Amino acid sequence: MSDESQARPTRIQQKNRATILEGALTVFSSQGFRGATIDQIAEEAGLSKPNVLYYFASKEEIYRNLLTGLLDMWLDPLRSINPEGDPLSEVHRYVATKLQMSRDYPRESRLFANEVLQGAPLLTEILGGLLREMVDEQAAVFQGWMDQGRLARVDPHHLIFSIWALTQHYADFEAQVRAVLGPGHDPYAEAGVFLDRLYSNLLTVHPDEQG
Amino acid sequence: MSDESQARPTRIQQKNRATILEGALTVFSSQGFRGATIDQIAEEAGLSKPNVLYYFASKEEIYRNLLTGLLDMWLDPLRSINPEGDPLSEVHRYVATKLQMSRDYPRESRLFANEVLQGAPLLTEILGGLLREMVDEQAAVFQGWMDQGRLARVDPHHLIFSIWALTQHYADFEAQVRAVLGPGHDPYAEAGVFLDRLYSNLLTVHPDEQG
DNA sequence: GCAAATATTGACCAAGAGGTCAGGATCAGG
DNA sequence: CCTGATCCTGACCTCTTGGTCAATATTTGC
Structure with missing residues (x-):
């Protein structure tokens, strides 16, 4: 998130990206892409919405990351x-x-x-x-x-x-x-x-x- | 739409309700309930959004009608x-x-x-x-x-x-x-x-x- | 223990979406 | 051909939602 080139992720980054993806899995799998909201994902992950968007640039990027x-x-x-x-x-x-x-x-x-x-x-x-x-x-x-x-x-x-x-x-x-x-x-x-x-x-x- | 009790639908009502449900089928089946919008349904049916809402009280009612x-x-x-x-x-x-x-x-x-x-x-x-x-x-x-x-x-x-x-x-x-x-x-x-x-x-x- | 980097958040914005409504167009029946 | 019922729409309202940002808190590395 800091460097132009691929920076090695912090411990916090690793943990938070993982919990976000975990929450996103729950939400996306039960609501579909369009039905899911970032707020739901944030709540599921126990983070604030802006904080979720601090780790992933957009809803679609979360989704893409999950899928791949x-x-x-x-x-x-x-x-x-x-x-x-x-x-x-x-x-x-x-x-x-x-x-x-x-x-x-x-x-x-x-x-x-x-x-x-x-x-x-x-x-x-x-x-x-x-x-x-x-x-x-x-x-x-x-x-x-x-x-x-x-x-x-x-x-x-x-x-x-x-x-x-x-x-x-x-x-x-x-x-x-x-x-x-x-x-x-x-x-x-x-x-x-x-x-x-x-x-x-x-x-x-x-x-x-x-x- | 006019009477308290079940009124027999007009020819126009019959046709329009049918085209709305037809359009809704296309939209709901490809987007899911939450992903679909009334605008999409209206466009698919060739009607204006308020006109769609004239025949069905809400998005959910369209969906319910379709399913049942x-x-x-x-x-x-x-x-x-x-x-x-x-x-x-x-x-x-x-x-x-x-x-x-x-x-x-x-x-x-x-x-x-x-x-x-x-x-x-x-x-x-x-x-x-x-x-x-x-x-x-x-x-x-x-x-x-x-x-x-x-x-x-x-x-x-x-x-x-x-x-x-x-x-x-x-x-x-x-x-x-x-x-x-x-x-x-x-x-x-x-x-x-x-x-x-x-x-x-x-x-x-x-x-x-x-x- | 102190700067610099990283992490977090409240407040905010613009666009989208569900739904309303007053008024005008159109149609059916006499 | 006139009147009441039905049909249609533009404008509008409100709430949600994706996303931003400046300011603050926390962590990290020295």
């Missing part, structure tokens, strides 16, 4: 699929990891959901660039496994979409899921069982359809 | 599952119908997605009431089929969630789907094939697991 800062973490499970591993196990692990992330980081899920819902104004480059490459690469791994007869043949891209849709649904539509199920349910545990079954049945190779 | 007006249409496919029909065919028809609705009415899908994402402030009663009853009823039908050995055993509620998640994903996350797939794709057509396969494999009864 969380993107890597969010996409990490996709990267960690092991092409040398057992295909079915790798898919199951990916599904389980994504589901757990929805349970443990629902705000992050909703943040991205909000952004994409509104047409992803700030993410289009990334979606069509980095993400697309990662997905294509991963789809190629799946395709390879299918060609080797180790995974049933389905459209690999839509396989990935289905995993995203099914796992993030429990975070993004939590209000609906809880209202419909009522109390006394552990949606994520039940979903885990359901999804295991679903992907086993979808992807297990049946002897009569190899080749 | 579209809810029946949105939930209709669930109602039309035939308990006397062939289980697998009925599920496939439901999936196909929901997918087509996402393709044909993406704004409606996004409108509800936005609302639920923000915690469904205006829909909680309906979600926990009407919707919950409908889902429970439908889940009971599925359960019956499973008990008869005509459908593989899976959690019926999560089966329904999965259909919602997978079909609406293509409308709600359209920006992402298109960015990742790139041009030259018909996401809905591909999804149709994928989902047919997915639910066949999930729900077809295997001889060795009946009982």
Whole structure:
């Protein structure tokens, strides 16, 4: 904040920028970008509004920082699929990891959901660039496994979409899921069982359809 | 607008209320409730702002009218599952119908997605009431089929969630789907094939697991 | 312990947004 | 073709909100 070039951040800077982003995550994820106000973020973070703007030049900069800062973490499970591993196990692990992330980081899920819902104004480059490459690469791994007869043949891209849709649904539509199920349910545990079954049945190779 | 009791609407009233709701659907579905402005709605509808407020008392009333007006249409496919029909065919028809609705009415899908994402402030009663009853009823039908050995055993509620998640994903996350797939794709057509396969494999009864 | 850098805030501003209202235009029915 | 009801609008009000700034407090490094 002081020097023209990148200055190393103070301890206070580090802490305050972090608490601001933390508060902003809560607010943006539940209100969307336009619905959120700097006052809400400031209150959530326990700082005054001008103080928030002392650390970030504008509301949009807070938002941008949040998005880009969380993107890597969010996409990490996709990267960690092991092409040398057992295909079915790798898919199951990916599904389980994504589901757990929805349970443990629902705000992050909703943040991205909000952004994409509104047409992803700030993410289009990334979606069509980095993400697309990662997905294509991963789809190629799946395709390879299918060609080797180790995974049933389905459209690999839509396989990935289905995993995203099914796992993030429990975070993004939590209000609906809880209202419909009522109390006394552990949606994520039940979903885990359901999804295991679903992907086993979808992807297990049946002897009569190899080749 | 004139009488204390319900007066029959004029032709002009009918037309203008309809165009306002139509414009509001576009705006609310792409901006969320808080992000939308009456000015945007007015412009979208080709009316002046005060004129919009002449037909609806407030922004929230427009929104409320939209939501409740579209809810029946949105939930209709669930109602039309035939308990006397062939289980697998009925599920496939439901999936196909929901997918087509996402393709044909993406704004409606996004409108509800936005609302639920923000915690469904205006829909909680309906979600926990009407919707919950409908889902429970439908889940009971599925359960019956499973008990008869005509459908593989899976959690019926999560089966329904999965259909919602997978079909609406293509409308709600359209920006992402298109960015990742790139041009030259018909996401809905591909999804149709994928989902047919997915639910066949999930729900077809295997001889060795009946009982 | 003392300057210089850093951090914080109250007061303020301009633009935006929801909503009102008086008055004028238009339309329907007799 | 006239009158009352309906429809429409420009001007305006108020509250919110993103953002600024000068002044003050606090911390840091010597």
